[in-house]
Amino acid sequence: MPRLVVVGGGITGLTTAYRLRQLLPDADIAVRETDDRLGGKIRSSAFAGVDGVDEAADAFLTRVPFAMKLATELGLGDDLTSPAVVAANVWWNGLHPIPEGLLLGVPTDISKLARTRLLTWRGKARAGLEPILPGNIVGVDSVGTVIRRRFGDEVQERLVDPLVGSIYAADTDRFSLAGVPQISDLATKHRSLLLGARSMRRNAPRVEGPIFATPRAGMAAMIDALAQSLDKAGVDVRTGSPVSSIERAGRHYVVDGEAVDAIALATPARVTGPLLRDVSPDAATALAGFDHAGVVMVTMNVLATEWPGELHRFSGYLIPKPVQDWVTAVSFASSKWAHWRAVDGQGRRGMILRVSLGRDGHDLTDRSDDELLDHAVTEVGRHLDLSLQPEQTRITRWPMAFPQYRPGHAPRVEALESTLRRDAPGLFVTGASYRGIGIPACIQQASATAASMAALMSAVRD
Numbered sequence: 537m538p539r540l541v542v543v544g545g546g547i548t549g550l551t552t553a554y555r556l557r558q559l560l561p562d563a564d565i566a567v568r569e570t571d572d573r574l575g576g577k578i579r580s581s582a583f584a585g586v587d588g589v590d591e592a593a594d595a596f597l598t599r600v601p602f603a604m605k606l607a608t609e610l611g612l613g614d615d616l617t618s619p620a621v622v623a624a625n626v627w628w629n630g631l632h633p634i635p636e637g638l639l640l641g642v643p644t645d646i647s648k649l650a651r652t653r654l655l656t657w658r659g660k661a662r663a664g665l666e667p668i669l670p671g672n673i674v675g676v677d678s679v680g681t682v683i684r685r686r687f688g689d690e691v692q693e694r695l696v697d698p699l700v701g702s703i704y705a706a707d708t709d710r711f712s713l714a715g716v717p718q719i720s721d722l723a724t725k726h727r728s729l730l731l732g733a734r735s736m737r738r739n740a741p742r743v744e745g746p747i748f749a750t751p752r753a754g755m756a757a758m759i760d761a762l763a764q765s766l767d768k769a770g771v772d773v774r775t776g777s778p779v780s781s782i783e784r785a786g787r788h789y790v791v792d793g794e795a796v797d798a799i800a801l802a803t804p805a806r807v808t809g810p811l812l813r814d815v816s817p818d819a820a821t822a823l824a825g826f827d828h829a830g831v832v833m834v835t836m837n838v839l840a841t842e843w844p845g846e847l848h849r850f851s852g853y854l855i856p857k858p859v860q861d862w863v864t865a866v867s868f869a870s871s872k873w874a875h876w877r878a879v880d881g882q883g884r885r886g887m888i889l890r891v892s893l894g895r896d897g898h899d900l901t902d903r904s905d906d907e908l909l910d911h912a913v914t915e916v917g918r919h920l921d922l923s924l925q926p927e928q929t930r931i932t933r934w935p936m937a938f939p940q941y942r943p944g945h946a947p948r949v950e951a952l953e954s955t956l957r958r959d960a961p962g963l964f965v966t967g968a969s970y971r972g973i974g975i976p977a978c979i980q981q982a983s984a985t986a987a988s989m990a991a992l993m994s995a996v997r998d
Contacts, residue, residue, distance in 0.1 A: 537562055537563060537564055538560060538563045538564070538797045538798070538993045538996075539563070539564040539566075539794075539795065539796045539797050540556060540560070540563055540564065540565050540566070540796060540797060540798050540799070540800075540989060540993075541565075541566045541567075541568060541791050541794075541796045541798075541799050541800075542556070542565070542566070542567045542568070542799075542800045542802060543567075543568050543779050543791075543799065543800065543801050543802060543803055543811070544567075544568075544569065544576065544801065544802035544803040544967065545567055545568075545569030545571070545574040545575070545576065545773065545775065546574075546575060546576020546577060546578065546802065546967070546978075547575070547576060547578055547758070547759065547762075547975060547978050547979065547982075548576075548802040548966055548967040548968070548978040548979070548981060548982045549567055549569070549576075549800070549802035549803075549967075549982070550567065550574065550759065550762040550763065550766065550773075550982075551606065551762065551978070551979050551982035551983065551986075552800050552802055552966060552982040552983075552985050552986050552989075553565055553567050553766055553771050553773070553986075554762055554765060554766060554769075554982075554986075555982060555983050555986030555987070556986045556989060556990065557766070557769045557770075557771055558986075559986060559987065559990035560990050560993060563993070564772075565771045565772070566771070566772040566773075566774065567766070567771060567772070567773040567774065568774055568777045568778070568779050568791075569773070569774065569775045569776075569777060570776070570777070570778040570779075571775060571776070572775050572776045573775060574759050574762075574763055574773070574775060575756055575759040577592050577593070577934060577937050578590075578592060578593060578755045578756055578758070578759055578975075579591040579592060579756055579932070580753065580754025580755055580756035580757070581754075581756075581930075583835055583837070583888065583928065583930055584837035584886065584888055584927070584928050586875070586876050586888070587753060587754075588751075588752070588753040588754030588756065588757070589754065589835060589869070589876060589888060590750075590754050590755050590756075590890075591833055591835070591930070591932040592755075592833060592932070592934060592937070593755055593975060594750060594754075594755060594867075594869070594872075594873070594890070595618075595619070595748040595749060595750040595755070596748065596749060596750065596755075596974070596975040596976055597747065597748060597974060597975075597976055598745065598746060598747060598748060598749050599747060600976045600977075600980075601976075602976040602977075602979040602980040602983070603758075603975050603976040603979050604749065606758070606979050607749070607751070607758060610758065610761035610762065610765060611761065612751050612757060612758065612761055615751050615752050615753070615757070616749045616750065616751060616752075617749065617750060617751075617752050617873070617874075617875060618745075618746035618747075618748055618749050618750075619746065619748055619851060619872045619873065620871070620872065620873065620874040621848075621849065621850065621851045621868075621871045621872055622747075622851055622872075623849060623850050623851055624850065624851050624852055624853060624854065625850055625852070625853035625854070626654055626694060626695070626698055626853060626854050626855075626856065627853045627854065627855050627856075627859070627919050628654055628694060628856060628859060629859070631850075631853055631919075631920075632652060632653055632654035633652075634695075634699075635648055635649055635651070635652040635654065635695070636648045637649070638695065638699075639718060639722075639733040639736065639737060640696065640699055640700055640716060640718050640719060641683075641691070641695040641696030641697075641698070641699040641700060642683070642687075642696065642718075642719060642722065642729055642730070642733045643663055643666075643687065643691065643695075643730055643733070644730060644733040644734040644737055645734065646660075646663065646664045646730070649663060649664075650664075654694055654695075655690050655691070655694060655695075656690065658690075659688060659689075659690030659691065659694075662687065662688030662689075662690065662691075663687045663688055663690070663691050666686050666687050666728060666729065666730045667728045667730050667731055669685075669686065669728075670727075671727045672685050672686075673685055673686065673723055676723070677712050677713055677714075677943040677944055677945075678708075678709060678710065678711065678712070678713070678943050679696065679700060679708040679709075679711050679712070679713060679715070679716055679719055680692055680696075680697065680707075680708040680709030680710070680711070681709065682713065682719065682723050682729075683696045683697075683708075683719075683729075686728075686729050686730075687729070687730075692708070692709075693856050693857065693858055694856050696708060696719075697709075697856060697857060698854040698855070698856045698857075698865075699854065700716055700719075701857070701864070701895065702854050702864060702865040702892070703973075703974075704938055704940075704973055705829040705831050705864070705892075705894070705895045705896055705937070705938040706829070706895065706896050706938070706940060706941075707857070707895065707896045707897050710896065710897075710940070710942060710943070711896075711940065711941055711942070711943075712941040712942060712943050712944065712945035712946065714941050714945045714946040714949075715941035715945065715973060717972075718736075721736070722736070750873075752875050755975075779791055779792060779811060780792055781811075781814065782799065782811050782812065782814065782815055782963075783814055783815065784814070784815050784960065787962070787996075788962075789815070789960075789962065789963065797962065797993065797996070798962040798963070798964070798989045798992060798993065799962065799963045799964070800964045800965075800966055800985050800986075800989060801963070801964065801965045801966070802966050802967045802982070802985075803967065804828060804936055804939065804967070804968070804969055805823045805826035805828070805939060805965075805969035805970075806823065806824070806826060806828055806936060807936075808823050808965055808969070809821075809822075809823030809824045809826075812960070812963075815959060815960045815963065816955060816956060816959035816960045816963075818955050818959065819952055819955045819956050819959065819960070822948070822951065822952050822955065823952070823965075825948075826939065826940075826969055827896070827939070827940040827942060828936035828937070828938060828939055828940060828969075829894070829895055829896040829897075829899065829936075829937065829938045829940055830894060830899040830900070830901040830933070830934060830935040830936055830937060830938075831864075831892060831893065831894045831895065831900075831901070831934050831937050831938065832892070832893040832894050832900050832901055832903075832908055832931065832932065832933050832934070833890060833891070833892060833893075833931075833932045833934065834890075834891040834893060834908055834909060834912040834929065834930070834931050834932075835869075835888065835889070835890050835891070835929065835930040835931075835932070836888070836889050836891070836912065836913070836924075836926035836928065836929045836930075837886050837887070837888050837889075837926055837927050837928040837929075838886055838887045838889060838924060838925075838926055838927070839886050839925075839927055840886050840887070842922070842923075842924065842925065843886070843887040844920075844922070847868060847871070847887075847920070848868075848871050849871070850868055850871065851867065851868055851871055851872040852865065852866050852867040852868045852869075852872065852890075853865070853866055853919070855919070860898075861911065861915055862893045862894065862898075862900060862908075862911040862912075862915065863891055863892070863893055863911065863912060863915040863916060863919075864892045864893065864894070864895050865891075865892040866889060866890070866891050866892070866916055866919070867889065867890040867891075867892075868887060868889065869887075869888040869889060869890045870886070870887045870888045871887070876888050886927065889916065889926075891912040891916060893908060893911065893912060896938070896940050899935075901933045901934070901935045905931050908931055909929055909931065913926065938968075938973065939968050939969040939970075939973060941973075949970050949971065952965070952970075953965070961992075962989075962992055964985050964988060964989060966981045966982060966984075966985040967981060967982075
């Protein structure tokens, strides 16, 4: 009977254990989580009369199958819902609708780009030159550098960086193409990104249905369902159980005194590094060089009487770095999610706002509650020309929440994995720090890690 341990009780770690149980029904499997709760960077809690308002990610992408498949397996398929409003804006001295015909901010139609007031005519003219420019991005591994060279500074600073940067809390001038597969494909397979993006959109299989989905009870419903499934399957899931040491013992390992056959480390790179110092000093040193960005989520409820009706048709807005202070993005959550429409004491429906603060290079997680709330209220009020007086507020800090894929990330990960195969066969690293940051990517990596661990156990038995 193989003994396996998964370190980390977030979506990656729990999914790894879930897939391991499917592949190895007789294995002794344990999950160790430092925190006193499961979920990692996924958390939902009651707010403003709504049972499950997310404190971090509020949905997953449906166009890649991994999260949707898992949700369906866990029995959540009938409980999924999708955004009621998806019209987002960019704030640049006023709200500007995101132009049509973009692929993660990359233009596919210059005529549609010409209609936006977000860019100057100089910026539009510069972007229009892209299809006739010679190839000038071979070997470049920076999203910002690629977009600036192809489309100019305005498209990068007012479209691509706000869209991609808001997803990953990133500074895309320092962010590897490995973190954005769609733009990476355009940069490596097409001379013209515009023509390549147009072709990609035209030839993409037609997919019916919404782009995003979430359980009505919040994203934590997936964590709860995974935990229940693991409990029924006899997996030993321990919270409040940090791992302090991993040692090699022949072909096996000893984790805090317990002998195991294989280990999956589903923890952030900076947390994983110190755990490897005894079994692979080279891997530990490499992981120490991985960067992470901290963010803060301020959630607040505004009375219906204070929220302009015309704003209900929008899902929120992004703030480009040149005009940022602390706030980077604002979600009009009660417009975006119909089931989040809070009701006040007089039966009036208010507006729940989710305000993101901080990013790579601007970590605010050590600031006081008063400072964070003051900036959230003041900046959003200035952006929307409102005098906000929220009835209820909540502040959630997420230190080291977002791995930052620096240029050269992919070969760095390949070298790390090669080092582990040499120094510590049977020890795997997995999760957002390595081969994809979003929830579907973490679930995909978890499934691949479980398959590798199961194959190793089968090889050992043979």
